[in-house]
Amino acid sequence: GAVVSQHPSRVICKSGTSVKIECRSLDFQATTMFWYRQFPKQSLMLMATSNEGSKATYEQGVEKDKFLINHASLTLSTLTVTSAHPEDSSFYICSAPKGAATDQPQHFGDGTRLSIL
Amino acid sequence: SQQGEEDPQALSIQEGENATMNCSYKTSINNLQWYRQNSGRGLVHLILIRSNEREKHSGRLRVTLDTSKKSSSLLITASRAADTASYFCAPNTGNQFYFGTGTSLTVIP
Numbered sequence: 001g002a003v004v005s006q007h008p009s010r011v012i013c014k015s016g017t018s019v020k021i022e023c024r025s026l027d028f029q030a031t032t033m034f035w036y037r038q039f040p041k042q043s044l045m046l047m048a049t050s051n052e053g054s055k056a057t058y059e060q061g062v063e064k065d066k067f068l069i070n071h072a073s074l075t076l077s078t079l080t081v082t083s084a085h086p087e088d089s090s091f092y093i094c095s096a097p098k099g100a101a102t103d104q105p106q107h108f109g110d111g112t113r114l115s116i117l
Numbered sequence: 118s119q120q121g122e123e124d125p126q127a128l129s130i131q132e133g134e135n136a137t138m139n140c141s142y143k144t145s146i147n148n149l150q151w152y153r154q155n156s157g158r159g160l161v162h163l164i165l166i167r168s169n170e171r172e173k174h175s176g177r178l179r180v181t182l183d184t185s186k187k188s189s190s191l192l193i194t195a196s197r198a199a200d201t202a203s204y205f206c207a208p209n210t211g212n213q214f215y216f217g218t219g220t221s222l223t224v225i226p
Contacts, residue, residue: 004159006159034213034214036216041221042218043120043205043216043217043218043219044160044205044216046213046214046215046216049213091157093159093160095159095160095214103147103148103209103210103211104165105150105162105165106150106152106160106162106207106214107162108152108159108160108161109159110158110159111157111158111159113157
């Protein structure tokens with residue numbers, strides 16, 4: 001089946017550090033990937049849609065200069081949390097549809113737990 | 118809002134019992150999908166039901182869709198302790214997915 005790998009699984013770092021999270025589709029090409037943020041016992045909040053070869057589309061209220069997204073290839077999207085602060089601590093998850101249609105089932109990475117001290 | 122809203126927020130049942138979760142949404146959809154999330158993990162796709170379908174089965178899962186009421190239900194039959202997880206519905210309009218807050222299911226052995 002389709003596999004999405006997300007790395008790292010956990011990051012603990014000091015305030016002010018920039019953190020890069022990678023999302024890879026291992027056995028399929030993904031022209032579109034999605035990035036979510038999840039707070040404890042809450043739903044996934046869609047942050048942005050990552051498009052291969054073009055700019056990401058950010059949801060309202062998400063700072064694009066804070067959360068930099070790069071989708072440089074058909075199998076890799078990265079999310080960089082720039083100058084992270086404690087309020088950025090959260091669980092970040094990526095997903096990708098297997099196929100061109102974005103209404104198809106999403107394949108999720110296992111998430112990255114980000115803790116900013 | 119394109120978000121799905123699940124009900125109940127939490128559900129606790131004995132192993133072997135059936136679990137029913139409901140989802141309501143507000144917009145027209147292409148399909149509606151159900152996902153499962155184990156604690157601290159990513160989501161796993163369970164089942165997709167298209168807007169022109171009314172019921173779908175997959176193993177111990179049964180999903181219904183009523184587009185006139187903009188609602189869906191997920192039934193897990195003969196529940197197992199391993200079914201303990203959060204379950205999310207995702208109404209899909211063709212572009213993005215907007216998840217609700219989910220139903221937290223606990224199956225007691």
